[in-house]
Amino acid sequence: MTKMGEGQGTSSTGSAPPGQLSRQRLLHLYRVMATIRRFEEVACQLLVDGKIPATLHASIGQEAVAAGVCEALEPADLIVTNHRGHGHCIAKGVDLKAMMAELMGKASGTNRGRGGSMHIADPAQGILGANGIVGGGIPIAVGAAYACRARESGQIVVCFFGDGAANEGGCHEAMNLASLWELPILFVCENNQYAEMTPQRVHTRVKDLSVRAGAYDMPGASVDGNDVVAVYAAVEAAVRRARAGGGPMLIECKTFRVRGHFEGDPQRYKTAEEVARWKEKDPLTLLKTSLTGPGGIPAGELEAIQQEIESAVREAVAFAEAAPLPSPDEVLTHVYAGA
Amino acid sequence: MRELKYWQAVNEALFEEMARDDRVCLAGEDVAEPGGPFGASRGLLDKFGPWRVKDTPISEAAIAGLAVGAALAGMRPVVEIMFLDFMCLAMDQVVNQAAKACYMSGGRLQLPITIRTLCGAGRNNGPQHSQSLEAWLCHVPGLKVVWPSTPADAKGLLKSAVRDENPVVVIDSLSLWTSKSPVPEGEFTIPIGKAEVKRPGSDATVVAVGSMVPRALAAAQRLAAEGIQVEVLDLRTLSPLDREAILASVAKTHRLVIAHDAVKPFGFGAEIAAMIAEEALEELDARVKRVAAPYAPVPFSPPLEGAYYPQASQIEAAVKMLLGA
Ligand SMILES: Cc1ncc(C[n+]2csc(CCOP(=O)(O)OP(=O)(O)O)c2C)c(N)n1
Numbered sequence: 001m002t003k004m005g006e007g008q009g010t011s012s013t014g015s016a017p018p019g020q021l022s023r024q025r026l027l028h029l030y031r032v033m034a035t036i037r038r039f040e041e042v043a044c045q046l047l048v049d050g051k052i053p054a055t056l057h058a059s060i061g062q063e064a065v066a067a068g069v070c071e072a073l074e075p076a077d078l079i080v081t082n083h084r085g086h087g088h089c090i091a092k093g094v095d096l097k098a099m100m101a102e103l104m105g106k107a108s109g110t111n112r113g114r115g116g117s118m119h120i121a122d123p124a125q126g127i128l129g130a131n132g133i134v135g136g137g138i139p140i141a142v143g144a145a146y147a148c149r150a151r152e153s154g155q156i157v158v159c160f161f162g163d164g165a166a167n168e169g170g171c172h173e174a175m176n177l178a179s180l181w182e183l184p185i186l187f188v189c190e191n192n193q194y195a196e197m198t199p200q201r202v203h204t205r206v207k208d209l210s211v212r213a214g215a216y217d218m219p220g221a222s223v224d225g226n227d228v229v230a231v232y233a234a235v236e237a238a239v240r241r242a243r244a245g246g247g248p249m250l251i252e253c254k255t256f257r258v259r260g261h262f263e264g265d266p267q268r269y270k271t272a273e274e275v276a277r278w279k280e281k282d283p284l285t286l287l288k289t290s291l292t293g294p295g296g297i298p299a300g301e302l303e304a305i306q307q308e309i310e311s312a313v314r315e316a317v318a319f320a321e322a323a324p325l326p327s328p329d330e331v332l333t334h335v336y337a338g339a
Numbered sequence: 340m341r342e343l344k345y346w347q348a349v350n351e352a353l354f355e356e357m358a359r360d361d362r363v364c365l366a367g368e369d370v371a372e373p374g375g376p377f378g379a380s381r382g383l384l385d386k387f388g389p390w391r392v393k394d395t396p397i398s399e400a401a402i403a404g405l406a407v408g409a410a411l412a413g414m415r416p417v418v419e420i421m422f423l424d425f426m427c428l429a430m431d432q433v434v435n436q437a438a439k440a441c442y443m444s445g446g447r448l449q450l451p452i453t454i455r456t457l458c459g460a461g462r463n464n465g466p467q468h469s470q471s472l473e474a475w476l477c478h479v480p481g482l483k484v485v486w487p488s489t490p491a492d493a494k495g496l497l498k499s500a501v502r503d504e505n506p507v508v509v510i511d512s513l514s515l516w517t518s519k520s521p522v523p524e525g526e527f528t529i530p531i532g533k534a535e536v537k538r539p540g541s542d543a544t545v546v547a548v549g550s551m552v553p554r555a556l557a558a559a560q561r562l563a564a565e566g567i568q569v570e571v572l573d574l575r576t577l578s579p580l581d582r583e584a585i586l587a588s589v590a591k592t593h594r595l596v597i598a599h600d601a602v603k604p605f606g607f608g609a610e611i612a613a614m615i616a617e618e619a620l621e622e623l624d625a626r627v628k629r630v631a632a633p634y635a636p637v638p639f640s641p642p643l644e645g646a647y648y649p650q651a652s653q654i655e656a657a658v659k660m661l662l663g664a
């Protein structure tokens with residue numbers, strides 16, 4: 001089990017009404033979130049061990065956003081993500097082995113070693129690319145949504161971006177265009193309280209970034225981004241609306257970046273109080289508690305899932321470590337298509 | 340052969356490509372209902388409908404991003420950035436996104452994008468509507484840059500750009516917009532990456548592109564009256580540069596003048612001069628001469644602008660200097 005996308009779009013098979021989730025699907029969400037967590041924990045250690053070059057932007061603590069959003073999508077739907085995108089890619093079905101190999105710069109990586117962590121792309125899974133330019137993906141996502149609409153493909157596009165990216169000019173241009181043309185796109189602003197070292201209160205006047213939707217005459221909502229069911233419910237409704245031709249929506253998911261901006265960031269700018277407060281709201285713990293609570297499943301069942309995840313991640317690491325590095329004489333390959 | 344104005348040739352190419360392939364679409368400022376700020380997309384909206392021909396807000400980053408995203412989702416977009424100067428507002432999408440998506444993804448993403456833009460040089464359009472910024476674009480691996488000099492070339496190169504699997508920037512010269520000459524009807528393409536000898540000669544080579552080509556031809560004609568045979572090499576494509584064609588012409592004439600409207604320092608002329616220095620210095624019978632604009636913004640007032648852009652007479656003088664004539 002190296003792909004997490006299999007549970008996507010199972011809204012017809014679940015017994016729960018739309019917007020609610022059967023236990024089976026909650027377990028699937030748990031699996032996705034725990035996979036993201038474990039994948040990134042292991043990747044961060046590999047970075048420390050010198051097996052991954054450069055750095056990583058971990059999304060630990062934000063897993064409910066990736067999982068809840070992608071649970072509401074069909075496999076054919078498209079996502080555009082950002083520099084903190086491992087979780088989004090895992091939730092959308094990227095192959096863990098290929099992504100781990102990419103983080104290590106291997107020839108069998110998702111991007112054949114040309115991109116690395118900030119550029120994971122897997123068009124076969126509808127992942128149109130992560131991005132190293134803050135906000136750079138937003139106009140691209142709108143372009144993809146335009147193509148979906150113009151070709152009447154029935155797909156919808158999700159654009160993941162951060163609170164910091166919301167202040168890029170391209171975000172404004174893209175949202176205006178998407179709303180003007182009523183495109184099938186969801187703007188998912190993952191507000192993790194910080195843009196690098198700068199907290200939201202220092203970079204943005206409004207408290208709820210979703211109020212900006214009003215400026216484009218599209219609906220906006222702010223949801224608890226650590227509550228996977230809340231994220232799913234908001235996105236599921238927005239996806240249904242967009243698929244029916246209702247146009248775009250902006251959903252702000254309030255969450256917290258538990259680790260540094262990049263691995264190795266000493267995080268002197270965070271207070272102990274806020275770290276403790278958000279720890280109480282850890283999305284994986286919350287889901288686990290609700291799953292194993294009264295009338296719930298035995299904890300052993302989650303333990304079994306955890307074991308499967310552990311072996312899937314280990315398998316990915318083994319694959320990536322054994323994978324060949326790109327040959328230096330291929331530095332010019334892929335500068336142009338077919339070349 | 341029937342004659343068309345330059346803009347009509349562009350219009351014909353767009354019509355033909357959109358009719359040939361329903362993945363081809365067009366977006367930009369004033370392109371749909373108004374038919375293009377300068378007429379190049381007249382009639383397209385009526386023929387191909389409102390989802391394939393889109394007026395956009397004045398949002399250059401979103402226009403370029405639209406092209407990237409639409410290409411990723413299966414279309415072959417043609418987008419317009421009204422003036423080359425405005426490319427500055429789209430630079431992230433053009434340089435960081437469009438140019439690199441193929442490489443960054445190890446070839447898994449491909450971007451068949453055409454970005455049409457207009458160089459306003461020589462029309463008293465002033466400092467922000469006249470710049471020749473082509474070297475910026477050529478400096479970015481992953482982009483292709485073409486610049487036609489005739490209506491026929493405009494049609495053939497644009498059709499090739501639309502069919503290319505890579506992002507291609509097509510620069511048109513506003514000063515050639517209403518020039519008229521024969522254009523082949525129907526299927527007619529010109530390969531990207533190939534220069535054309537627009538006038539053969541044996542005494543010196545003048546390399547030019549776009550609206551500089553007519554000035555180079557005028558200089559060649561005047562010099563012919565004095566018995567000097569100039570070869571005018573129209574690059575047609577700036578990137579990828581047709582190095583073989585330049586080397587072949589220099590091997591024949593042994594003298595090289597490069598003319599462009601862009602400022603001389605760091606312009607594409609420097610790349611060509613350096614290439615000759617590295618690969619064919621022994622072919623030269625004289626120094627390489629660049630005829631280009633001075634290192635200043637483009638001035639507005641006619642006498643200033645007249646002094647700014649290189650004229651045919653300067654190309655003529657440069658050739659004579661190299662010949663010691
Ligand atoms: C255009 C641009 N400016 C600055 C940076 C440097 N940078 C990388 S991530 C980042 C913060 C982004 O914040 P946010 O959008 O909230 O995403 P988060 O990192 O919190 O997930 C910055 C400033 C960049 N990569 N691109």
Ligand SMILES: [Mg+2]
Pocket residue numbers: 162163164190191192193194195196
């Ligand atoms: Mg942030």
